Amino acid sequence: MAKKETTLSLISWLDKFIAESKNGKRLQKNGKRITDGTIDQYQYLSKLLEDFETAKQFPLRIKLLTTSNARVFETEKNYWKKFYRKFTDYLYDDLGCFDNYVGCMIKTLRVFFNYLSESKGMPVGSFHKQFYVPKEDISIVVVTPEQLNYLIYDKTFEQSLSVELDRIKDIFVVGCTVALRFSDxxxxxAANLEIVGDRWYLQVRSKKTQTYTRVLLPEYAKAILKKYKGKHKTLLPAFSKDYLNAKFKELGELAGWTTPLIKTRNRRGVPITVYKEKGSRRNYRFCDSITTHTMRRSAITTMLTLGMPEYLVRKISGHAxxxxxxxxYVSLAQSYMDNEISQVFDKLAVKKEESQLVD
Incomplete structure (x- = not known):
């Protein structure tokens, strides 16, 4: 009788894990298919581990704990402790990654080991549960209601834009209004547009979460959609994410959103200032940090800032x-409102001082 194999290739089993996630054999806990974005993360991890194994000459394998031998257990515990230290060192020191990315990869690795243990019934031990997942709060960049108002209503600025940048502005304005994910x-x-009398609604089922959203469009958003009606297969001109990221930055610069923005990221829990130009230590500007993510984040923050109840905003955004x-977003909106209230009180204080001078 052949002896059962107890040492397996980590990369080979990771590839099987990815394949089962792709073809629908492996599903989320709620029974839904794994999203494309999540599968991309799995593939990033696979590539990283292959590169790490080659660069550091660290053989990646999985040993099945088929016996209760204490020495074997101790050997495996030390192997995975060493792996975690060397792999995270590789991500931080060799690749210059920050805590958020490292945490994402380690979290994905833990999901893979849970799959081996729970779905495949493989005795891989629980060493992966000791893999610490670094976390990092990355600052959110959003446009304020005043900035959005400028893009919507300032005709002089609009007329100064090229035809292409005018399209980019329209996409940005709608994106900052409806809180949809970029892909959605x-x-x-046209099927996503529902017209009831003079009211226009966008009805969308999110590709990522399958959450249904129905949003009433304001007049300025209706005007933008009318502008492109029948000209494209989609309601808005469609561009790639990379192209829009570049053009949004250009639009922000032309709008005068050039306030310096000090960006910090965490590496091993230590804040590090990130410069736009490392050599000259030149900081980013607000416009340099605008991306496609800014649209959804700005829409959510604007709704909260202007007083929409949280549960309604969540219904639109699809957040749990x-x-x-x-x-x-709630905290960001609150800080904005606190600042506005402070300015009102400052003006009241000035009025009081003026009144005392007159007396």
């Missing part, structure tokens, strides 16, 4: 009631 925004079609990400 770019895939809007206990979402940590959502409450970052």
């Amino acid at each position: 925004l770019m895939n809007l079609k 009631p206990n979402s940590k990400e959502f409450f970052r």
